[in-house]
Amino acid sequence: MAELNSNLPPKELLEHIARSCANALSVAGCSILLLNSKKTHLLHVSSHGLGDWYLRKGFIEADKSLPEMLRGEVVEVTDAGQDLRLQFREMAEQAGIASILSVPLQQNGETFGALRVYSRNRRIFSRRDKEFAARMADLSALVLRQIQSVELTTKPSPENQELKPLELKKLVTFAHPSEEQFARLLDFYDIKWLYEPRSFPLQWQDNRIGEMFTPDFYLPELNLYVELTTLKQSLMREKNQKIRHLKELYPEVEFKLLTRKDYSNLLAKYGCGPLAGAKAEGVARVLFGDAQIEEKVRELGKRISDDYASHSLLLVGVLKGVFCFMADLMRHISIPVAVDFLGISYYADASSGVSITRDLDQSIKGKNVLMVEDIVDTGMTLNYILNYLRTRDPASLKVCALLDKRVRRLVQVPLDYVGFEIGDEFVVGYGLDYQGEYRNLPFIGVLKPTTSVPQTERETKKDSE
Ligand code: IMP
Numbered sequence: 001m002a003e004l005n006s007n008l009p010p011k012e013l014l015e016h017i018a019r020s021c022a023n024a025l026s027v028a029g030c031s032i033l034l035l036n037s038k039k040t041h042l043l044h045v046s047s048h049g050l051g052d053w054y055l056r057k058g059f060i061e062a063d064k065s066l067p068e069m070l071r072g073e074v075v076e077v078t079d080a081g082q083d084l085r086l087q088f089r090e091m092a093e094q095a096g097i098a099s100i101l102s103v104p105l106q107q108n109g110e111t112f113g114a115l116r117v118y119s120r121n122r123r124i125f126s127r128r129d130k131e132f133a134a135r136m137a138d139l140s141a142l143v144l145r146q147i148q149s150v151e152l153t154t155k156p157s158p159e160n161q162e163l164k165p166l167e168l169k170k171l172v173t174f175a176h177p178s179e180e181q182f183a184r185l186l187d188f189y190d191i192k193w194l195y196e197p198r199s200f201p202l203q204w205q206d207n208r209i210g211e212m213f214t215p216d217f218y219l220p221e222l223n224l225y226v227e228l229t230t231l232k233q234s235l236m237r238e239k240n241q242k243i244r245h246l247k248e249l250y251p252e253v254e255f256k257l258l259t260r261k262d263y264s265n266l267l268a269k270y271g272c273g274p275l276a277g278a279k280a281e282g283v284a285r286v287l288f289g290d291a292q293i294e295e296k297v298r299e300l301g302k303r304i305s306d307d308y309a310s311h312s313l314l315l316v317g318v319l320k321g322v323f324c325f326m327a328d329l330m331r332h333i334s335i336p337v338a339v340d341f342l343g344i345s346y347y348a349d350a351s352s353g354v355s356i357t358r359d360l361d362q363s364i365k366g367k368n369v370l371m372v373e374d375i376v377d378t379g380m381t382l383n384y385i386l387n388y389l390r391t392r393d394p395a396s397l398k399v400c401a402l403l404d405k406r407v408r409r410l411v412q413v414p415l416d417y418v419g420f421e422i423g424d425e426f427v428v429g430y431g432l433d434y435q436g437e438y439r440n441l442p443f444i445g446v447l448k449p450t451t452s453v454p455q456t457e458r459e460t461k462k463d464s465e
Contacts, residue, residue, distance in 0.1 A: 271348065
């Protein structure tokens with residue numbers, strides 16, 4: 001245990017505890033699990049001796065997986081295949097696990113996780129076994145609290161003084177820098193994520209899993225899995241096959257693949273990634289001319305006027321891209337409307353979260369609000385803004401977007417009025433910019449493709465599997 005005094009990072013300390021615990025008790029495996037913030041699910045954060053597949057078998061529901069644990073009790077399972085208190089009995093049996101001992105991780109009498117040991121032989125754990133496991137759980141709790149205390153000293157607000165769920169992300173080791181960057185982007189838009197929490201078996205051989213697929217991210221609030229790949233298109237065949245297979249076997253699973261091109265385009269929008277700063281060479285073609293735009297805006301204005309007839313309405317736009325659309329739309333709305341604008345910060349590599357750079361001038365409490373957007377792409381911006389506005393109790397909140405780039409959607413946001421649906425192309429004009437330029441074009445045009453993604457980015461081993 002000398003390592004525990006060293007300056008090892010918490011993740012390694014936890015791995016060391018899990019290994020030492022399994023070895024000392026002569027069991028096949030040991031795992032340290034944490035409860036999520038709502039205390040509904042448990043996640044393995046560090047383990048020894050357990051297969052990848054068992055660790056990522058699915059979401060462990062806290063009230064179904066040895067529920068006594070939540071009450072801070074030590075729980076013993078002698079026959080894992082038969083014990084009804086276990087959520088994944090069949091999988092435990094397949095993984096050759098016969099008995100399990102679970103001891104709680106606690107702080108101030110509150111349970112925030114568990115340490116579990118897994119034995120291949122049926123075993124009645126002795127009093128000494130339990131005491132030892134409890135000491136290891138205390139050590140794990142100590143290490144985990146250290147991570148938390150760093151949190152407490154950096155954010156000393158009153159609500160942080162009480163027990164808070166630990167930041168799982170501090171224990172994540174990303175396989176590729178692009179994944180870490182993507183996690184930062186999600187953090188920026190306040191979208192919760194879990195890294196590789198679940199593996200999907202794709203092929204079985206003699207009752208054993210021959211092949212499986214582990215998407216990089218799961219976004220629990222959106223119930224969406226995201227796979228990010230930095231592979232060149234030419235190397236994508238095998239991965240595409242796996243993804244097809246995944247969709248066939250698990251049609252209920254919401255899944256989104258971000259290819260190397262998608263991801264570079266996404267980052268370029270924020271001035272990051274391989275395409276950052278690439279100079280655009282003008283407009284390749286006109287997508288919607290001024291007459292077409294005018295007709296569409298008139299149509300939207302009429303629908304909105306009909307739908308809100310005899311109601312008051314406040315139009316809210318997000319600066320700056322929306323100013324042309326807003327100016328025209330409001331002039332085609334025949335009922336009285338008020339207008340207000342929000343300004344928000346955009347993602348830049350090091351920033352910590354969206355901030356409101358210009359707030360609304362008026363209260364929206366009890367008002368009918370229509371968010372007016374120039375373009376909805378991944379939906380992350382709109383999702384953030386809608387969540388923000390909802391906290392201010394409007395009577396109703398709807399969205400009107402001139403352009404809907406639906407193919408790139410990550411967060412499903414409700415759009416009540418849409419002008420045009422467009423493909424995966426970067427468009428400019430009629431208020432929309434590229435690096436601050438082109439906003440003044442009277443039409444909406446597709447930007448000429450910028451320099452292609454450099455091929456020098458190293459592919460990871462994980463990606464080439
Ligand atoms: P989202 O958060 O990915 O939906 O991005 C929305 C914001 O990205 C918009 O309000 C625009 O500022 C910007 N954006 C997305 N696609 C384009 C485009 O094709 N041209 C110009 N700006 C875009």
